[in-house]
Amino acid sequence: MTAILSIKDLRKSYADGFEALKGVSLDIREGEILALLGPNGAGKTTLISTVCGITTPTSGSVTVGGHDTQTEYRAARSMIGLVPQEIVLEPFEKVLNTVRFSRGLFGYRPDNARIEQILRKLSLWDKRKNAIKELSGGMKRRVLIAKALAHEPKILFLDEPTAGVDVELRKDMWDIVAELKQSGVTIILTTHYIEEAEAIADRVGVINRGELLLVQDKDKLMAQMGQKQIEVTLTEPISEIPASLAQHGLTLNGNGLTLVYTYDTNAERTGITKLLNDVAQAGLVLRDVQTRQSSLEEIFVTLVSGDAA
Numbered sequence: 001m002t003a004i005l006s007i008k009d010l011r012k013s014y015a016d017g018f019e020a021l022k023g024v025s026l027d028i029r030e031g032e033i034l035a036l037l038g039p040n041g042a043g044k045t046t047l048i049s050t051v052c053g054i055t056t057p058t059s060g061s062v063t064v065g066g067h068d069t070q071t072e073y074r075a076a077r078s079m080i081g082l083v084p085q086e087i088v089l090e091p092f093e094k095v096l097n098t099v100r101f102s103r104g105l106f107g108y109r110p111d112n113a114r115i116e117q118i119l120r121k122l123s124l125w126d127k128r129k130n131a132i133k134e135l136s137g138g139m140k141r142r143v144l145i146a147k148a149l150a151h152e153p154k155i156l157f158l159d160e161p162t163a164g165v166d167v168e169l170r171k172d173m174w175d176i177v178a179e180l181k182q183s184g185v186t187i188i189l190t191t192h193y194i195e196e197a198e199a200i201a202d203r204v205g206v207i208n209r210g211e212l213l214l215v216q217d218k219d220k221l222m223a224q225m226g227q228k229q230i231e232v233t234l235t236e237p238i239s240e241i242p243a244s245l246a247q248h249g250l251t252l253n254g255n256g257l258t259l260v261y262t263y264d265t266n267a268e269r270t271g272i273t274k275l276l277n278d279v280a281q282a283g284l285v286l287r288d289v290q291t292r293q294s295s296l297e298e299i300f301v302t303l304v305s306g307d308a309a
């Protein structure tokens, strides 16, 4: 794996002593889309700000394309584009100038063709002579993306790009992200929308209370979603699972009253018939049978609430 971005044991304590990042380590592959999920205050923005050099880490290191963000700040930072969560734009400035200026900030020569291409891609070309204050909220968000792309970054951070945007713009954002990926840009986005992670991410990371709880290929998570559980409640509790049921990989819950069997809904044979037969053969009497399906949302909620305990 080629890691374009490597985060090692990153910690951040704010001046008031609050530890917002508690040793985060993460390697990001070149060209992938990683979605970072986490509840409010989990540390997503702190992580992005620290990686982008806006916030100084308390300890740990970050390299971007091999450049250390602290000792080789300019080289590392020029590879990164950041679309912040909050709209920070000069209201009286024209769209075109705003985006051109961003390119200049990174020491890049003016390139009108490139700026035009970016503005067209983001449907802002017709608005290029408008002042920022004349734009709608959604268009301002597009300007933030244009600014972040103006210096041709290899890695793009999008901090909640679709928070508060309408369905159409959200769809447009997803298309833009997919196009950028096609052109080889690595994308890290934070989101509260689990369906967004499902729709566009290659990998999903879950962060809570400053810790990265999980980073996994989305497809693997989706495969987990394909799993279902059947809960068999018995009339009498048992102290252990009978040996004749060992092959089913059951767990015993609820004070010995519930047997839980996990199966794959996509599999040709679920094994339910044999399970129920074997349960009856073992002399167990059923009170109830229930099935339940786990979703990415549930995995997320379980991880985050388990962490809070």
Ligand SMILES: Nc1ncnc2c1ncn2[C@@H]1O[C@H](COP(=O)(O)OP(=O)(O)OP(=O)(O)O)[C@@H](O)[C@H]1O
Pocket (backbone or CB within 6 Å): 014, 015, 016, 018, 020, 038, 039, 040, 041, 042, 043, 044, 045, 046, 047
């Ligand atoms: N400048 C600061 N000084 C002290 N604490 C801070 C500062 N900035 C952020 N925090 C705290 O650090 C924690 C993480 O905040 P952060 O903004 O990184 O979370 P987040 O995951 O981006 O949340 P959200 O989804 O709400 O944007 C929060 O408890 C926040 O209050």
